[in-house]
Amino acid sequence: MTPRFRRNALFAAALCTALPTAACAGVPGNARTEASEASGDGILRIGLLLDNTGDNAFLNAPQLAAAELAVREINAGGGHKGRPVELLPATPGETPAAQANTFVTLKADVVIGPTDSANAPEAIDVLSRARTPLVSPANTAAGLSSAKSGGYYFRTAAADVAQAPVLVKLAKETGAARISVMQQEGPYGRDVSAAVVSAAGEAGLEVGATASFKAGDAGAAAAEAGDADGAVILVARDGAQGALAELNNAGVDGSRIILSDGAFARYGQGLAAAALDGARAVVPGRLASAGFQGRILEVDKGLRDMSFAVETYDAVTLAALAAARAQDDAGRSIAANLIAVSGGSEAACTAYKECLAGLSGGGEINYDGESGPVAFDANGDITSASFMVFTYGADNNPAPTGTETAGKAGS
Secondary structure (H helix, E strand, O other): OOOOOOOOOOOOOOOHHHOOHHHHOOOOOOOOOOOOOOOOOOOOEEEEOOOOOHHHHHHHHHHHHHHHHHHHHHHHOOOEOOEOOEEOOOOEOEOHHHHHHHHHHOOOOEEEOOOOHHHHHHHHHHHHHOOOOEEEOOOOOHHHHHOOOOOOEEEOOOOHHHHHHHHHHHHHHOOOOEEEEEEEOOHHHHHHHHHHHHHHHHOOOEEEEEEEEEOOEOHHHHHHHHHOOOEEEEEOOOOHHHHHHHHHHOOOOHHHEEEOHHHOOOOHHHOOOOOOOOOEEEEEOOOOOHHHHHHHHHHOOOOOOOOOHHHHHHHHHHHHHHHHHHOOOOHHHHHHHHHHHHHOOOOEEOOHHHHHHHHHHHOOOEEOEOOEOOOEOOOOOEOEEEEEEEEEOOOOOEEEEEEEEEEOOOO
16 A cells, blocks of 8 residues: 555544444533533643554654643643643543543543544543533544534534635636536545535536545546546545546546545555646645744654644643633633634734733633634634645645635635
């Protein structure tokens, strides 16, 4: 198998049907919008749920370092009401439910994680019943927007469907008046392709073929997409390489191809020479700034990957700011204030100490952190999503060539 360079390694769809009924029962009310009374003990405790194992275990290190950096800088900026914020010990390798139960026992006020969308429902089930917010730096499954969490679930990563207008924009930039969509069967392909079709209509592009395929069996779909004029948007994950090979067999020039984030990879010699020359792909998020990289390397000098680091850092910082706005560390207070601190003011602040000053005297703030604007909506989703754009060369490998923003901030 050709090695792949993926920033987002695990994004399986989270389906309640795969879990016991109790895991989807939810809790009553909506903690995101309901008023809460102070009930904390004065110490803000933050748990970090690390669910990566095996080949994906490398994803734990950047999230841990980012959480440690955020807590270090929060405490340097005054902590919570003058007392140090505590980062509870992480226990990677245990199930998300077991980790969540441990954090409840340790009196965590908020938990950051998990990475894999498929692990979110069981963590939500445990923590929402304990009235403990869960803020994921990496979950992207569209279905999680309607998770029955009682308002205790948030995420600093964009949902998969947020990339749709960016994919369409890139397709339009090829000069095409119409698009075709190749989608791999499954929730990811279905949800993102539906969003692409909708975005195409809004952008004034005609939609030609919308062809679905199973991994390893993309020939017919590629032929259908290739017969249509215009750009081809490939929405796929593990079946992407085979689909791209079939598009090449169908004579589709690389410059006509736009890849979703799940299809983004270094393909190299795994495809025919120049098969992807000129193709473009999107990857959610944005590269960590040089300043952030320097600071996080002071925490972990051996860090070699930055996946989900900025999103984790922002999740921790937002939780602390929510507690500061509430003047209370209880989970219900944090959940009730996360929307406000993520977008409650026109003027943005970018660091905990600066934002804390903005809250003094009853002021409102808008935290725009290392991952960019957040502005949680009523579902706990970010309303402004940043994307990196990569362009493929004749060697079928990508290089960064730009950035795009979808949502509140425009693009």
